[in-house]
Amino acid sequence: MVTKEELASPVKPTWCPGCGDFGIWLSLKSALVQLGLKHEEFVIVYGIGCSGNMCNFIRGYGFEALHGRPIPVAEAIKMVNPRLKVIVVAGDGDTYGEGLNHFVTACRGNHDVTLIVHDNRVYGLTTGQASPTSGKGYKSKSTPAGTIETPVKPLALALAVDAGWVARGFSADPQQLTSLMVAAMQHPGFSVLDVLQNCATFNKVNDVTWFKEHAYKANHDIHDRMAALKVALDEEHLATGVIYADKREPYDGELGTRSVVDEELSSIDITETMDEFV
Amino acid sequence: MSDDGVVFLAVNKINLRLGGPAGTGIMNTGMMFSKACSRIGLHVFDYPEYPSLIRGGHNTYLVRAEDEPLHSHIRMVDVLIAFDEPTLSLHADELKEDSLVVYDDATVKPARTRLRQGIRCPLPLQRLVTEAGGTEVMANTVALAAVLGILDYDFAVFETIIRDQFKGKPEVAELNVKVARHGYDYAQQHYEHLSHYRLSKTAAPKRMVLSGNEAIALGAVKAGMKFYAAYPMTPSSSILHNLAAWQERHGIVVKHAEDEISVINMAVGAGYAGVRAMCGTSGGGFALMNEAIALAGITETPLVIVEVQRPGPATGMPTWTEQGDLQYVLHAGHGEFPRFVLAPGDVEECFWLTVEAFNIAERYQTPVIILSDKYLGESHRTMEFPDLSQVRIDRGKLLTQTPAGYLRYQVTDDGISPRALPGTPDGFSLSNSYEHDEFGWVTEEPESRKRMVEKRTRKGETYKREMPQPGLIGAPDASLTIVSWGSNKGPILGAMKFLQGEGIVVNYLHLTHLSPFPAERVAELLTQAKRTLLIENNGTGQLGQLIRAETGIELKERFLRYDGRPHSPEEIHDKIRAMLRGA
Numbered sequence: 001m002v003t004k005e006e007l008a009s010p011v012k013p014t015w016c017p018g019c020g021d022f023g024i025w026l027s028l029k030s031a032l033v034q035l036g037l038k039h040e041e042f043v044i045v046y047g048i049g050c051s052g053n054m055c056n057f058i059r060g061y062g063f064e065a066l067h068g069r070p071i072p073v074a075e076a077i078k079m080v081n082p083r084l085k086v087i088v089v090a091g092d093g094d095t096y097g098e099g100l101n102h103f104v105t106a107c108r109g110n111h112d113v114t115l116i117v118h119d120n121r122v123y124g125l126t127t128g129q130a131s132p133t134s135g136k137g138y139k140s141k142s143t144p145a146g147t148i149e150t151p152v153k154p155l156a157l158a159l160a161v162d163a164g165w166v167a168r169g170f171s172a173d174p175q176q177l178t179s180l181m182v183a184a185m186q187h188p189g190f191s192v193l194d195v196l197q198n199c200a201t202f203n204k205v206n207d208v209t210w211f212k213e214h215a216y217k218a219n220h221d222i223h224d225r226m227a228a229l230k231v232a233l234d235e236e237h238l239a240t241g242v243i244y245a246d247k248r249e250p251y252d253g254e255l256g257t258r259s260v261v262d263e264e265l266s267s268i269d270i271t272e273t274m275d276e277f278v
Numbered sequence: 279m280s281d282d283g284v285v286f287l288a289v290n291k292i293n294l295r296l297g298g299p300a301g302t303g304i305m306n307t308g309m310m311f312s313k314a315c316s317r318i319g320l321h322v323f324d325y326p327e328y329p330s331l332i333r334g335g336h337n338t339y340l341v342r343a344e345d346e347p348l349h350s351h352i353r354m355v356d357v358l359i360a361f362d363e364p365t366l367s368l369h370a371d372e373l374k375e376d377s378l379v380v381y382d383d384a385t386v387k388p389a390r391t392r393l394r395q396g397i398r399c400p401l402p403l404q405r406l407v408t409e410a411g412g413t414e415v416m417a418n419t420v421a422l423a424a425v426l427g428i429l430d431y432d433f434a435v436f437e438t439i440i441r442d443q444f445k446g447k448p449e450v451a452e453l454n455v456k457v458a459r460h461g462y463d464y465a466q467q468h469y470e471h472l473s474h475y476r477l478s479k480t481a482a483p484k485r486m487v488l489s490g491n492e493a494i495a496l497g498a499v500k501a502g503m504k505f506y507a508a509y510p511m512t513p514s515s516s517i518l519h520n521l522a523a524w525q526e527r528h529g530i531v532v533k534h535a536e537d538e539i540s541v542i543n544m545a546v547g548a549g550y551a552g553v554r555a556m557c558g559t560s561g562g563g564f565a566l567m568n569e570a571i572a573l574a575g576i577t578e579t580p581l582v583i584v585e586v587q588r589p590g591p592a593t594g595m596p597t598w599t600e601q602g603d604l605q606y607v608l609h610a611g612h613g614e615f616p617r618f619v620l621a622p623g624d625v626e627e628c629f630w631l632t633v634e635a636f637n638i639a640e641r642y643q644t645p646v647i648i649l650s651d652k653y654l655g656e657s658h659r660t661m662e663f664p665d666l667s668q669v670r671i672d673r674g675k676l677l678t679q680t681p682a683g684y685l686r687y688q689v690t691d692d693g694i695s696p697r698a699l700p701g702t703p704d705g706f707s708l709s710n711s712y713e714h715d716e717f718g719w720v721t722e723e724p725e726s727r728k729r730m731v732e733k734r735t736r737k738g739e740t741y742k743r744e745m746p747q748p749g750l751i752g753a754p755d756a757s758l759t760i761v762s763w764g765s766n767k768g769p770i771l772g773a774m775k776f777l778q779g780e781g782i783v784v785n786y787l788h789l790t791h792l793s794p795f796p797a798e799r800v801a802e803l804l805t806q807a808k809r810t811l812l813i814e815n816n817g818t819g820q821l822g823q824l825i826r827a828e829t830g831i832e833l834k835e836r837f838l839r840y841d842g843r844p845h846s847p848e849e850i851h852d853k854i855r856a857m858l859r860g861a
Contacts, residue, residue: 011719043700045547048711055708056720061700063550064710064720065543066573072540076547076555077700079531080505084551084701102543105536260531261552261699265502265671273496273524274663277486278317 001036002060004029011056020171020197020208024118025054027174028089031181032060037085045074047090047099050125050199051118054089068098075111075251081261082252085185086112092119096132096152106190107163112250114184114191118171119154120199121206128202135235138205154194155232155243159225164189164246166228168239170215171197172208176240183242189250196238214238289476290320290345293352294425295369296418298361301333306443307418308339309658312487313439314422314431315343316660319482323348323768325657325844330512330596336364345480348659349624350768350847356475357429358396359421366391376474380425382417399428399469406464412457419454420461427465431477436462486661490654490765493625493661494584495520497632498556499528500669503582505548505555507533507541509563512596513652514586517558538563542570542583549574549581550709552676552699554636558584561603562592564610571611571645575734577709578687578695580639580674582632587651589842598842599652601764604820607649608793614731616738618646619793623767625659627790633669641674642737643697649792651815653844654765680705685716689729693736738794745791747799752785757858759807760786761833763821765844766813772847777854784854792824801829811854812836815845 007029015021032042039060046052048067055064065073070088078086095103095117106113122140123129129142133154137146158166165187169177177195184191196215198208218239220227228244294311296304305326312324320343329335340351355372358365360381366388373379373395381388383400401424403417412420419440426436437455444451488496495517498506508518522532531548535541541557548555559567564585574581585607589600607619618638622628628650635646677684680698686707688695695716698707708718713730715721750759752774760770767788777784787803804810804825812822812833817840822833837853839845 009719038703039706040701040703043551053720055710060706062706062708062718063547063577063700064708064712065546066569066711069539069543069570069573072535072543073547073550076505076507076533076544077551079533079544080548080553080555081551081701101536102540105540255531258529260504260529261701263502263504263529265554265673268500268502268528270496270500270528270666273499273527274486277488277492277496278313278484 002032002039004033006039007032007059009057009059013057014053015050016201018200019050020120020199021050021054021118023171023174023177024116024195024197025057027177027181028116029058030174030178031185034178034182035185041083042085042087043077044087044089045070045077047088047094049091049093049118049123051089051091052094068094069102070094071099071102071106071113071115074113075106075109078112078252079255081259082112083259086114087185088113088115090115090117092117092121092131092133093123096154104157104161107158107161107192109251110162110164110189110248112189112252115193116181117154117192117194118197119194120197120203122199122203124199124202135205151235153233153235154192156229158192159229159232159244163192163244164248165191166232166244167191167193167242169193169195170211170240171195172211173240180242187245188253189248196240211238215240217241218243287474287476288356289478290343290480292357292429292475292477293340293342293355294357294359295338295340295355295372296359296361297336297338297365297369300328300331300335300337302361303415303418304337304339304361307422308341310439310443311341311422312658314426314436315341315477316485316487317435317439318432318477319480320345320477321348322487322660323350323657325351325653328597336368338365338369349771352772353846353848357425359425360386361417361421362386363391366393370394378428378472378475380421397472399472401461401465403461406461407457410457410460412453416454416457419458423458423461424465426477427462428469428472429475429477430473432479433459433462483662486663487658488625488661489516489656489658490622490625490628490650491516491586491656492520493628494632494648494650497629498582498636499524499530500666501633501636502554502671503530503556503636504553505531505545507535507544507557508559509535509538509541511560511563513588513655514558514560514584516656517584538566539570542567545581546570546574546577546579549579550577550700554580554640556582556584558586560586560588561590561594564603564607568610569612572613572615573711574645575611575613575615576711576713578643578734579709580643581645582635582639582648583645584648584650586655587649595842597652599765599815599844600840600842601651601815601820602817602840604649604792604816605823607647608824610647615734616644616741617793618642618644618741619649620646621649621764621790621792622654623764623788623790624654625661626664628654629664631790637670637672638741640676641672642694642741643674644737649764651765677702679703680707686718687714687716687730687733689716689733692740693733694740742794745794745796747796748787748789748791748803750785750787750803753783754785756783756785756808758784758809758811758854759804760784760811760813761804761821761825762786762813763789763792764815766815769845769847769850770813773850773854776847776851782855782858789821795824795828797828800825801831804829804831810835811857813845813850814838816840
């Protein structure tokens with residue numbers, strides 16, 4: 001079982017002082033320790049952005065993917081080796097912008113992968129452009145007159161495409177966030193954990209105070225999908241905690257929980273298959 | 279035109295074309311004729327042509343069968359089965375005086391077409407179907423059975439093919455056999471006097487009839503591929519269909535993903551997790567995959583990508599053939615890292631190069647591209663059962679334990695680092711799409727960057743020392759050396775056979791390993807050649823560009839085809855004859 005010390009990387013985080021990423025990072029390490037996982041029992045796939053830079057700050061099996069593409073990488077790892085606990089650490093640009101198609105399909109497929117989205121409503125690593133979750137009218141370097149698009153509502157979108165476990169955390173509440181991460185990783189199937197976080201450098205609208213003013217602890221029936229959807233669509237009052245929880249067979253369960261990664265390759269018999277061509 | 283004069287006798291040597299509107303079962307019927315010929319011991323080459331739509335348009339299926347190995351289609355047909363009038367007009371020029379022209383005279387009136395040559399064999403196809411209690415869709419079966427009757431083919435063999443075709447549906451099979459028998463008997467009775475084309479059983483070993491796509495799928499399974507992802511795209515989809523059908527039997531995971539970007543990122547994930555992974559597509563889908571090819575390059579993830587070319591740019595001509603993507607594929611993915619590109623030329627090479635591709639991918643921890651095309655991917659050919667004792671599985675520097683102090687990107691002399699998989703006990707590692715140090719941690723430090731660029735480059739150099747070297751097909755001392763690649767192999771071998779019959783000796787440099795490129799050997803062979811002819815199925819001579827870049831040698835004489843159709847052996851023959859006569 002890994003300890004916090006064993007997860008510690010020799011690389012010092014490069015995030016700005018006051019960044020919400022720190023809270024998510026610490027919570028993730030706590031959750032891995034709480035779950036009692038060994039190094040060989042989990043793998044983290046990272047997206048690209050300030051969030052994905054976490055790959056350098058956790059010691060463990062990790063794969064730093066392309067911007068927007070960690071989800072398909074993670075799904076395939078799970079499909080060929082269902083023994084692994086597979087976690088995706090990505091940003092709002094990764095998940096709701098560049099890779100939205102993968103997000104939607106992963107929800108529908110119910111792949112047993114935990115998705116942790118750093119949702120700070122801005123592109124930090126590229127120095128402050130609007131993100132898919134920026135509020136309408138958000139002024140940035142790429143949208144000097146304010147965004148025209150309305151923001152993606154990640155939780156509602158996830159519910160609309162049949163995600164079985166949907167939650168929202170807040171980087172400034174590591175205690176709740178850790179317990180949400182533990183629950184997400186224990187959920188058999190795709191678990192969506194959108195994490196509200198501040199960007200201390202570039203997002204002057206949605207700072208910690210703003211989030212604190214708008215967030216509240218969810219108190220609806222989390223097994224009622226319509227109630228969950230109503231909560232998820234509310235942009236003024238941001239519910240944190242588990243928003244929706246359902247039980248549905250995960251993708252690798254329907255596929256048959258075979259670990260093809262273990263199979264012997266040197267004596268595959270193709271006689272019957274070749275005979276089909278006679 | 280004569281109905282009775284038997285001018286010559288052709289036993290077990292036939293070129294048959296079926297033509298009709300799309301959506302009427304031409305493809306299935308053509309495939310059944312291919313199998314019918316193969317099951318009596320003949321060698322077969324077939325070539326389907328169809329437009330990019332489901333209903334309407336003109337479909338044809340050409341089947342050539344002989345008692346010696348065949349490599350390509352030829353133009354002039356011995357038997358034409360026409361399910362509509364346009365077929366007669368479109369293919370009128372492919373007929374000879376003795377060709378048989380089969381059609382249903384209730385619907386097809388030759389007088390309204392360009393048909394001039396050939397022996398007309400009208401058949402009441404629809405009536406025969408009805409008489410035997412069949413349904414309208416069985417007109418194809420009746421037509422094929424009738425032709426087999428005229429050709430004096432053993433009906434019992436055809437019956438086994440029908441029963442195989444409808445395995446699991448005994449009632450449908452029974453009805454089809456009944457309908458076929460009726461057509462067969464009718465034709466034997468009414469066309470008894472036509473006996474100049476015949477098909478009879480030979481004592482040949484059992485062979486497969488398979489397409490390039492199917493041979494790649496089969497090779498992948500034998501090579502131990504455990505994950506395949508694809509998004510449907512003509513003409514690569516039959517790889518997906520075959521593998522999907524075999525996933526239970528062979529314990530493979532087959533994923534039809536949401537788009538080609540997901541497809542290749544999944545294959546990267548599966549390769550990283552430690553299984554042999556492959557994905558397949560055509561040019562447009564391959565374009566979407568480009569960024570992830572670079573991802574596999576820098577993370578050093580083994581992966582096989584099949585690109586079955588069709589004419590571009592963009593949507594282009596989806597169901598036709600071209601070799602227009604070579605230069606693109608050679609440079610796919612941004613940034614510098616060695617590209618591995620293999621180009622099979624026939625079904626045997628599709629099988630064996632796929633096996634080899636997986637070994638290269640794992641040995642050098644790299645993406646490997648198999649470059650095929652529609653003509654190779656969808657044409658079927660007979661293939662002997664491969665000697666599977668020759669299949670070697672080389673997993674390279676794969677570790678079963680992660681040692682203390684493990685470095686995923688350890689700098690080595692050959693450029694290849696030991697590979698530990700996620701889930702391997704006792705350790706941890708980081709595979710990183712950012713430039714990284716030997717562990718995998720991100721670094722932008724200049725010396726480290728240089729070492730990593732050099733390490734990755736060295737993998738290509740190591741391969742160059744170990745790679746198989748090309749040789750010439752045909753006599754070493756020839757008046758002309760043909761230089762080509764991919765599916766042109768078939769038409770070129772066909773042309774060489776025609777030329778040989780005329781006493782003209784040419785040889786042929788067929789290149790299968792296009793990147794890294796065996797430059798020294800190719801330069802040596804080209805320097806020794808008396809005269810060269812570059813043959814490609816594209817408009818700009820892309821192999822010629824590669825050879826010039828790698829060897830400095832420019833192949834000035836070129837024979838290029840870029841109308842969406844494959845080269846034909848007749849035209850290659852004519853081109854070479856004209857060249858040598860002029861010399």
